Amino acid sequence: MSQAVPPLLSDHPSRALVDEKFSVLVENLPPGCPVTIRSLYQSEDKDFWEAYGHYVSNHKGTVSVSEDISLGGTYTGKEAMGLLWSMRPIPGSRKGLRLRKKDTCALMLVTISVYSGHEDVRDQAPLASALVERWYMAPGVQRIKITDKGVRGTLFLPPGPGPFPAMLDLWGGGGGLQEYRAALLACRGFTSWLWNLMVLSDRITPAVCFVQTAFEIIRSHPQVIPDRVGIIGLSYGTLMTLSLAAECPTIKPSCIVCIGNVHSKLVEDKVGNIDCPMLLINGTDDQNWPTVEVASDIIKTMREAGKESLVTRLDYPDAGHLIEPPFSPHFRVANFMLHGTKKKVMMLWGGKTKPHADAQEDSWKKILSFLQLHLYDAPSLKAKL
Template identity: 85%
Template sequence: MSQAVPPLLSVHPSRALVDEKFSVLVENLPPGCPVTIRSLYQSEDKDFWEAYGHYVSNHKGTVSVSEDISLGGTYTGKEAMGLLWSMRPIPGSRKGLRLRKKDTCAPMLVTISVYSGHGDVSDQAPLASALVERWHVAPGVQRIEITEKGVRGTLFLPPGPGPFPAMLDLWGGGGGLQEYRAALLACRGFASLALEYLKANDTKSHPQVIPDRVGIIGLCFGTLVTLSLAAECPTIKPRCIVCISNIHSKSNENTIQEFPQEIPEYVTYDWPRLVGNINCPMLLINGTDDQNWPTVEVASDIIKTMREAGKESLVTRLDYPDAGHLIEPPFSPHFRVANFMLHGTKKKAMMLWGGKTKPHADAQEDSWKKILSFLQLHLYGAPSLKANL
């Protein structure tokens, strides 16, 4: 392609939070010109991730990713954020990769480029490129490491004087400290504590937290801990809870097979008593193609138990068709299969999470909006039961 004015690629905004949309525009192309628009990101583990769509410029010689249709690639159709949610490891990468941000105070640097044609562009020089910054923390958000009284976690405080409503953020049974969801929640006005709960014995009060406006969010094994805290823990009486990809155990031994042995003492497996004791609003979020756990059926069990306790009105349920187990913040890549680190060991297992890429991406975007609305309603509303964080 040779022309007097070179193609121009622009991204607006070029710097934004990871849950915010951007627009990609390519100008100065010949009319009817086939091009490939590609995103490329090198993770903190030095693995490369990519996504791309095939487009044809309009009569003005422009391509707008948010307005035009991708004819092929890692996504098709009119998908403004397909260059992010359809990311996958480049060919030849290690198997079972999962993209998770470790350093939440550093941005994801994504290069977006346009190439001539619809073929393999991996060895081509781009016609134009732009660098995009995707952040998990907004200006003014404070990150505070907590390592005391048996607690290991990270507290994120929103900008401003506070105090703020607060969230306790619990991830799954793989253990470790995952900060990126808590960081985003702080950007949206909630003091958020990402907690490595498998080694924690206690929580603490913080002067920037409103003590009677605390919620809990959990995914996978974290949902069982969330339900147990809401029902049994004497020091935490949350105002609301969010459970993503719900699990429970119905074994005769009242144990969870294949889960960590370092389980907090407040976690109970007496299912009817556990759920029946909960007195706060709960939001249940599940994917119907979850291949890891029968989460939709678990949600039905929760609702049945709450109905029998006369508390069904406290439950809001969201089931997403063809979404999988790992429902994360919006525009995160989808992982149908990924490595899972067994807690307390250095062993990895290949885990089937389920989901189809496009429906799963839709579920992540929609559920995040509804999570924020749910928290806004119940944590910025009228007073309720007290809790400590």
């Protein structure tokens, strides 16, 4: 491609939180010009991830990712954020990778480039490029490591004087401290406290005691409104969420959110004790747990207890188990370390990429609205970069 004025690629905003959309515009192309727009990101594990769409410039010589249709690539159609949610490891990468942010204080720097044509562009020089900064922590959010009463975790405080409503964030069986959801919740005005569930015993009852301690820690924090504390859990974390809400009479969460519900007969028999609003989120193509059936069992028990009105259920067609914050890449299969044995296996999570991406975007909006309704009286705090 040879022309007097070189192509120009711009993104807006070039700096934003990871749950916010951005637009990509390419200008100064010849009319009807086939181009490929590609995103490239190097993870903290030094693996490269990419996504790309094939476009044709309009009569003005421009391509807008948010307004124009991708004719092929890792996504098709009019997809403003396809350059993020359809990311996958570049050819030749290690098998079973899963993209998760480890350092929430560090930015996610994505390179967006435009190339000539619709063929493999990896060996081409780009016509133009731009950088997009994606952040998990807004200015003013504080990240604090806490060890208290034998419990270790990370606390995220929203900007401002406080106190704030709060969420106890419980993850699944993979272990470790996955901070990115808690960091985003703090950006949206909720103090968030997370810790590693998998340091506990495999038995439910002793584990609940530790979760109860964690709940009491966040409830007693000076930056937390003590009667406005909720719990959010994913996978195994839902088991602990339901257990705490159902079995501990001194712990009364204001609301609970369960994503990818895990079954337990012990918990199922006691779910009817729960007296707070609950949001159940599941993918119908979950290949890890029968989460849709578990949700039905929970609703049945709540109905028998005369509390069905407390339950809001979201079932997403063709979404898998790992429903995470919006625009996160989808992983149908990924490496997983079995708790206890430390054996690495390939875990089948399920889901189809586009429906799963839609589920993540929609469920995040509904989670924030649910928390706003049950933890805040005033309009939600919105942190902007």
